[in-house]
Amino acid sequence: MTTYKFRLPVNPAQSLPPTRDAIAPSVTALPLAKQTQVHPKKSTDSKNASIFFVGTATTILEWSEIRIMTDPNFLHDGDHVHLGPGVSATRITNPAIMELRDLPSIDAVLLSHYHGDHFDPKVEGSLRRDLPIITTPHAHNHLSTKPGNDKFTSVYPLDHFESGLITLPDNSTAAIRVTGMPGKHVLPGPGHVIETVNDLLGAVPPTNGWMVELGHQSGSSGEFTTGYRIYISGDTMLIPELHEVAERYRKEGIDLMLVHLGGTTIPSPKMPLLMVTMDAKMGVELIRIVNPDLTIPIHYDDYDVFASGLDEFKAEVDQAGLNGKVIYLERGDSFRFDVKVSSQG
Template identity: 40%
Template sequence: MTWYRMLGRAVVMTTMILSTCVPTSVHAAPPTPAVLALRLRSPDAGTPPGPNGTVQFIGTATVLIHYQGFTILTDPNFLHKGEDVHLGYGITSERLTNPALGLEQLPPIDLVLLSHFHDDHFDKLAQEKLDKNIPIVTTKEAAEHLKRIGFKRTFGLSTWDRIDVEKGEARLRISAAPGRHGKAGMQLLLPPVMGAVLDFGPNLAAPSHRMYISGDTLIYDDLKAIPQRFPDVDLALLHLGGTRILGVFKVTMDGKDGVKLMQIVQPKKAIPIHFDDYDVFKSPLSDFAREVKDAGLERQVVFLAHGDTYTFTPSER
């Protein structure tokens, strides 16, 4: 028996055992969300930012968001075609594409938003070459790991925690949203993940733009709380790919799941990301496109190739 099959059998058995050991929920009051604060260096005098914002798709779950003077990098992954990432338990995955930009081509970054710590979301290049003083907003577990490898400004959030960011007169609130990387016991073998809601502007009751980033989640009941807490999402970035570990365990949304999440969150526009870049991604973008068409949601979806940019305008509320 090869090591791959032995590992697969071990993971299957572990998952079966853990799935029977997941504790049942108890009716306790949820913890009060933590509120953190981050003050960024005020921009130098110069041309003020324009009214519109942009999302540039770099590849996999990596995007650049520019809006109201903020420049945000998500899930930095800059490996090239043919290079491998390590996903734990001896499992690797080969990159099938190149990023639209190299790490050295990035503009000055205000903060990194990281859904979880996996090599295909924070690769070895980012670990080695990103400025160790750059603020990183992520899960509590990922924040601690990043501290251990030298990053000095990490901000760990649990679900519904938030961080208020200031840069001169600009304001941004990032709230951690639910995410689950695997079903039942399988999630215990994977790092915790978070989605994120980004509210831009000083008026949180009527943000100038509300963006939701799903993170590497599957569909589960906790996601239904997102539109209750954060209605009127202007733009959703959906992590798709139908990632399957050992070819068996689905740990990210496939095309059908992506449509289900759109129907839950009901964004005005949605952009699919995190697809077709690694050999563990088993649900191609065409799956999502077909499901979108069948659901009659074509007008709500924007498809970006690597390097493409989507421009958005302030919301009218």
């Protein structure tokens, strides 16, 4: 397994405005959450980390002076996005934060794949070119080879089960280990015809899930200790490889899963030729497979190509008797949790 190290600059919260034309962030904190939720069965008062849900698959993780954004998409209601040859989608919601420039400093981006509804054209044109982006080898190739000043200069590729360690300046042991998890937009068809056609058209690019482990690195041995483990499914169908995710972390356990739903159907739900993200039933099955302590659904109703909404998922969760293991965030809500502090130094 390949392991990389990504060291953030000194005083990251002050030094990394999100946009390429900003001298400093115009705001210093995320907006106050409309509602803040915690684990329904754990009543500890110690909650030192949070996830803010912006919309679609865009979330912002905050912990120990580190702020990481997933799949940045800030298009508005009525905006269109290109998803491949002859395929487009219209956004039918607004993000909780309307403009990229309204973000506080961002230290790194986790990009699950190079698709317009996860990395919209306005974001791509506006982000600082040296902002660290951890992504797939496919997206790395696109972002790091752009001509001239459009090229992103700090893009780190992680393939499935490759890891990277995000560290703070030398006086801090806090670190985040990110591992690429398997994902596949397209299920193999008879004779793999569907996969072959997609490879030719490039309509749905290679995708990753992520295992994000918040923890500490020993100053003497360099050993990393996990204090909280988050699995992000990414845009994937219910593929056999997801069982390997469960097996690899069965002993340690997964604290939280962010599951991408929506039953995304192309070219549209009215002409459902191909589903490329999990629907409600598949999402519940993934909960059974991975068995996280808690699940939060995201990516469920923001575009008109989504055919399986949140209400459908709630009904499936209720029928499966899993209500105590799922919480729901509206855009603008946050989830607070506790990262266990290591005694290592």
